[in-house]
Amino acid sequence: MNNQQNLLVWYQENKRDLPWRNTQNPYHIWISEVILQQTRVAQGLPYFLRFMEKFPDVFSMANAPEDEILKLWQGLGYYSRARNMHSSAKLIAEVHQGVFPNTFNQLVKLKGIGPYTAAAIASFAFKEPVAVVDGNVARVLSRFYALETAFQTPAGKKLFSELAQEFLNKSEPDMHNQAIMELGALVCTPTNPNCLICPLQSNCLAFIQQKQSQFPVRITKNPPKKRYIAYFHFESNGKTALFKRPKGGIWQHLYDFPYLESEFPLTDEDWFSQAHLKNWFEPKQAVTKVLEKKHVLSHQHLYVSFYLVQTEKIKELQFGEFWKANEELHQLGIPRLLDSYFEKLKEIYPELIS
Ligand code: SF4
16 A cells, blocks of 8 residues: 555544534535634534534525624634634625635635635545645655755745645545644644554655654744944034934934944954044043943844043044034934943943933
8 A cells, every 4th residue: 555545544543533524515614624723623623513503504604793703703813714704705605606616726715715724625525636734734744755844934835735735645635635634633743753653654754764853844043143343432522423324224314323343252452443443533542441232133133342432622533423412312313222321321421411
């Protein structure tokens, strides 16, 4: 027997007896799938039974006031799913005279029906040979083929749906789809898959290589970028040099201090020699280190040193700077990072900043 046949035999012997499995009614299958996207089988079952009792067909749902649908849905969360279900029921009742669209391409156009639900209805109810790929199926496939691509990426979505389609038993797509979902739910579980009783074991690459725990692979996030920055607070006779950050990038249009930047940590002397090269101050100029701080942004970590440089005369820094009166500073839009600096500065030089 091949993999697909083994899978079907296993399914016939081990499947759970669930009410939506004993029907080919697309309406029933649809409602069960919408509920199961929100919750697990055990919690979803009573909801399904209540929906079937209250709205046994698409007309009864289409004619019901929205409040009644939402009341029955209560506890499942994400109410837009219930609203979309109601609006598609109305469309099927009114535009299609209650006849359920019967192909994947028609189904996927309905509000709230995505590729997964469309494939489930098309295959379970109409035996269209389209593969379903939910989280359970993706886990089985990722281990069976030892896939190095994460399912959640665009490339992963494409790869998994192509492989699922290739793996599909085209003559029994309804049973095959249910079987592979059930295998993921009962045997090829997220942790400790029960490979010893798995019908796919002999050809499963993850099992053969004993690497089950390494699949499915997760999306690897890029580590945050580290940036090392030296801020210089140039102060002269009650005025401070600031420039306005340009459009785009972080903190656009906020006022900021002139700064230097490095990809590596630098000492105070390293920063000062760079500042001398720019002719920002003379080598003998007194410079005070006021604060060192790590500032965490979503994709970058800034390691910042703040230096105070007081001069008698205003110096041309050629940084696009404006010299603003110190008493105006609190009215300007500045990055939060500079707030910490000014707080520290107030402790050390209360007379400098009001
Ligand atoms: S052999 Fe193990 S890892 Fe492979 S599909 Fe079966 S349960 Fe999953």
